[in-house]
Amino acid sequence: MLTLGAFILAILVLVSLHEFGHFLVARLFKVKVTRFSIGFGTPFWKKKRGDTEWCLAPIPLGGYVKMVDTREGEVAEADLPYAFDKQHPAKRIAIVAAGPLTNLILAVLLYTVSFSAGITEIRPWVGTVTQGSIAAQAGFQAGDRIEAVNGAAVNDWTDAQSAILLNLDAGKVNVAVKTESGQSVVRVIDVADTQAAKEAAKTVFIGMLPFRMLNRVGVVEADSPAAKAGLQKGDALLAVDGKPTANWLAFTELIRRSAGQKLTLAYERGGKRYETTLRPDSITDNNKQIFGRIGMGAMNDEAWQAQVQHLYVPNAAQAFQLAVQKTGSYMRLTLEFFGKLITGNVSLSHISGPVTIADVAGKTAAIGWQSYVEFLALVSVSLGILNLLPIPVLDGGHLLYYAFEWIRGKPLSERLQQAGMRVGIALMLMLMCVAFFNDITRLLG
Structure with missing residues (x-):
């Protein structure tokens, strides 16, 4: 329920504000808006206010703002001055660009709110x-x-x-x-x-x-093989079957390889050496491979963590500056990702869809409000950049058409625009298929 609620809230916030950006600038230029919809499909909730019908629809994968447009049907003569396609290309560019730009501005504001409450910085040090x-x-x-x-x-x-x-x-x-x-x-x-x-x-x-993990027990699960063997938090691991344990990772790997086997574990507690026996449970993962598990976790190296982790609270101006830098950094990374995707220099496995987004939404919400707010900011950056890509059917494709029209003094031919739209739809369908495929494979391990 947390995952579902966090995902729906994310869609409502990010999509509605994206579309609201289009709506505000359209109304600024006196373009008539007939419908504002969050979600696709037949609306299950509608409310008419002025000339605009406000709707909620069942498919939460986007939304749209419908404006008066002679290309989409008959328009009353009184409404012609307020039709979208009758506006100067510069006005149409501003209306279309407003949605993605709203997402980028929203990201800055969300990061500012989060950073104002304090920033936990993890230095790029390998532990x-x-x-x-x-x-x-x-x-x-x-x-x-x-x-x-x-x-x-x-x-x-x-x-x-x-x-x-x-x-x-x-x-x-x-x-x-x-x-x-x-x-x-x-x-x-x-x-x-x-x-x-x-x-x-x-x-x-x-x-x-x-x-960094110490070679000491940090946590023991109740009723686990480790608990039944008498191990406790703070015990230092010494050896398994007479062979010294070099570090926690080596110990973990040994346990994974020893499913169902009886092991003799030497450990130190209170300066004294003890021995106990245990038998790791046999666990089968999603790939049908069996590994051992004893229900015990490592103790964190707090001295190292104090060096790596740094917490500080910036003032409002500093938080805003850091938010702009963070948004700019993610914009650059996102553009670089799409560039590498086009040239084949990045794996398609990096593409995620709504299932992964929902999963991350739930996990960040469970961690705390700051994590969730920063998740919203990151997705808002991705949504803004994605919509600015020059692909027909996306905002960026429309911007490209209107820019050509402004330069040429007349619009591109209807035939050329329709061909571009078909290519754009095909590309987006392919992208969605890859995203859903990756989501499913991640879900199934």
Whole structure:
């Protein structure tokens, strides 16, 4: 219910304000608006106010503003001066551009609200590297401090991760880091066109985390094999079947490989050494593979976290400035993504649809209002940029038509416009199919 509610609220906010941008500028230029609809399909709620019918429709994948237009049917002679297609191209450009620009402005405002309540910054420092991962193969080590990706400086963990993931399929990714000893080196990730790159695109994970785990028990689930073996929070792991445990990740990997097997675990508590036995539960994942699980989690390295995580509260002016920077950064990343998508330098696995958006909406809402507000801001940026792409059927395609009309002094031929619309519809249908396919594969693991 939380996921559904968070998703519906996101659609209502982002789509309604996008369409309201079109509506306001249309009314500013005295264009007659006959319908304002949130959602597609037959409206289940309608209310007439003035010349405009306000509607809610059942398919929550968009909305529209319907204006008087002679190309769409008969228009009363008294309404001709207020028809959209009878306006100067500059006015039509302003009306069409207002929707995407409203989304970008909304993103700035949402980020400003969130940042004003405080910012938890995660520095781009590597705390943990998983064995056999893309990051491990590239030579990343705990303690690395990421400074730049392909020559572009990064300021926080999110920027670093986004830049790396976006460039995985474009060729070698050169990541400039400063090691824990202070040496400047370049870690090279070269996994383009591999299964590992495709999996990373789906999971948004290349095998490294900003936080560091101690080789100590942080949490024990009730009635789990770990709890039945008597393990408690704070216990330090020493060895399994007589072999020392190098770190928590190595211990976890050993447990995963030992489903149903009896293990002897040595640990330290209160300065004394103890031994216990346990048998990991056998768990089957979505790919029908069996792995072991004992219901125990690691203790976080709080000293390291204090260095990596930084919390501060900016004033209103600083929050707005940071919001503009963050929106600009995501606009650049989004445009770069679409550019790489066109050239084939980024995997189609990165494309997400409404199912993934709903899932993330629910997860961010569960974390807290700030996470949810920043999620809305990010989706608003994506919606704004997507609609500005020069594809017929999107706002950007209409902007392209009206720009040509303004330059030529007359509109493009009806035949050419219709051909462009058919191509645009085909492209968007293909994009939607890929998005739904990715959603389903993620949902099913």
